[in-house]
Amino acid sequence: MVLLSMLLAAMAVWLWTGPPHAVRRLTVVGSRARSHDHWLRTVLRTSSLANLLRARQEEKAWRLGVIELCDALSAELTAGRTPEDALADAVASLSPAVATPLRATLASHDLPESLYELSHRPGAQGLRLLAACWNIGVERGAAFVPVIDGLAQGLRDAHDHHEQIKAQLAGTHATARLLAVLPCLGLAMSWSLGADPLRFLFTTLPGLACFLLALLLDAAGILWTTRIAAKAENP
Helix, strand or coil: CHHHHHHHHHHHHHHHHCHHHHHHHHHHHHHHCCCHHHHHHHHHHHCCHHHHHHHHHHHHHHHHHHHHHHHHHHHHHHCCCCHHHHHHHHHHCCCHHHHHHHHHHHCCCCHHHHHHHHCCCCCCCHHHHHHHHHHHHHHCCCCCHHHHHHHHHHHHHHHHHHHHHHHHHHHHHHHHHHHHHHHHHHHHHHHHCCCCHHHHHHHCHHHHHHHHHHHHHHHHHHHHHHHHHHHHHCC
């Protein structure tokens, strides 16, 4: 039963972290594990799921922060502030996670270039468009407020579209993970019925071949599904 639990935990790490990361992490975990409980705690502690969720939260915070920045900048410009003062006040109204990196750009001699460099952060791609609008509206004297309003609306529509795609793909991700875990559930059911599938899988050559082939097909299915979903989310 311990071996079955270890197999289920290994498959969970494989599903959540992806095959390349899982192989490296499970190798380290296997060398350090001394008991079943310690092995499970180590797997949970070394999982990169928390890092993945944190990265997604930061990306969403930047995407929303750029939209709020454009809205606040447009409001300040409409109130008659200069572009530099309007941008400084708009940055001050943002959350600290987004405002802190943006404050460093305010002191730059080349503001559009600093905004362009900051736009390489995940979720901050809208800053690249803001830098272009700054060049057009401030340095060349074109109408600035309508451009910023249009940029904010465009970024908002893009964000809503991205969220709709993620919501529609949630069921696809859940189905893929469920199908990947089903072989492990099959092993558990056969064990509960009195069979010994692990002995066949790990002590016989045909069983080992079936086990490796199943892992390969499972990993290929996960990678394929993830690739399709990633292309849909970021066309």
